[in-house]
Amino acid sequence: MKTEKEKMLAGEAYLASDNELFEEHSRCRELLMQLNQTTRHSDTWKSTLESLLPNRVDLPQINPPFYCDYGSNIIFGKNFYANYNCTVLDVNTVEFGDNVMLAPNVQIYTAGHPLDVKQRVEEGVEFGLPIKIGHNVWIGGGAIVCPGVSIGDNTVIGAGSVVTKDIPANVLAAGNPCRVLKELHQ
Template identity: 65%
Template sequence: MNQRERMMEELPYKAWLDGLSEDRMENKLKIYDYNLLRPDQLEKMDKMIKDIIGRTGENIFIEQPFHCDYGKNIEVGNNFFANYNCTILDVGKVIIGENVQFAPNVSIYTAGHPIHPKSRNSGYEYGIKVTIGNNVWIGGSAVINPGVNIGDNVVIGSGSVVTKDIPDNVIAVGNPCRVIREITDADRKYYFKDREFDVDDY
């Protein structure tokens, strides 16, 4: 098993061997070009981001600047939006469902290093898959750590550091991120805290 295969199997691997450095450089050049596009070059943006991301649905948009390691290890469903400064370290797979929104500065880290200094200094690292369900909103400057699964219909509060799985239909916030309550039908009439919609088409 070579280092690329070890990486994708979530085993310890060395990131500079077996063509991995070259893969990252190839993606960095694509990202560089994407981030330098004019904001009115929407068709070109759409084409380029679909070349960077491994698998995409329809109607996806990622604001510049955007950064990722490989790109091809990311999958996103229909109606995906990521605001400015999204960073995805896709050493492991990152699977994102449909109707997902990221606020600015959201970071997803599948990559990690051993805790013990001697093990860490050996050069081995790892990547553990992150999954995000459907209809999820992740607040600004949230960090999602390796191995986390976020369920459907979840809201992650701004500045949260998500270190453990989050179940469906909840609001979760904090460092470390914790569930604070369920989302219920009673929430539907509000657009912000106790402010009710003044329109009927929501």
Template identity: 60%
Template sequence: MKTEKQKMLAGEPYQAWDKELYAARIECRKVLQKLNNSIPDTPEWEAATQELIPGCENAHLEPPFRCDYGSNIKLGKNFYANFNCVILDVAEVTIGDNVLLGPNVQILTAGHPLEVKGRVEEGVEFGTPINVGDNVWLGGGVIICPGVTIGENSVIGAGSVVTKDIPANVVAVGNPCKVLKAIDNA
């Protein structure tokens, strides 16, 4: 029989208020408190960043930064998240090298049943992974919905709500986000 954490990581419905998952979120909050109460580029800030997302290389998380677990976030080199970034990482979030996030970006892997019984009465959630390619720029206030992949070198305009995959080498904008034009990266 699978644990709720195993179900969560497999993308299956799980009980969000499971004791093991709740404890992991609380431990994450403790690390986030250290990160968000430190000054960037200090030893305390660097230690908290590494504790939150082990192995990240040259990641810059502007406080305040929020996530569920941290352990489900995989960052490439030279990542930058501006103020108020939220990553709901109940499923894996994979972000490539040289990715830049404007302020108030939300990356949301969590989903909920449409039926009241599952969503409210039973507290069921599920997650779908998100992938962001190398050299992507997400403008301020961008929201990425569960299951989305954004191709390398693409730019997502400020305020966009990304509900479907975006190909590589494009500018995409809007709600819902749509490709506006190709980018010639030659």
């Protein structure tokens, strides 16, 4: 039988009230409080970021405040940059390629909730779908990336976009819902 964490990472319905998940989430909250109360160039910042985000090639460049659910489900490539007020709800994996840039207020959500009110409210069921963001991607300010989405290499997502479906490589995409506006020649 799978644990609630195993269900969560498999994209299955799980109970967020699970003790193991609660403890991991609480640990993350404590680290985020430390991180968001320090400056980006302090020793405390570096050690806290290393503890919070263990799956990385090099230390990501993140301007506080930064928010996430667990931190351990985020995978960073080289040369990652996130500007102020980035939120990554990582109840499933979020994978960033190399040279990804996030403008201020970008929100990345792997978390979802059932449409059925009984499951959602009475039973407390949630689910999460993985997100994959390719190499050399730039996501504009205030964009939202929804559960289960992939964004291809060298793509630019316009500010304020709501990405509800996969976006291919080498394009400029924007809007709500986000759609391809033009191809980018690399």
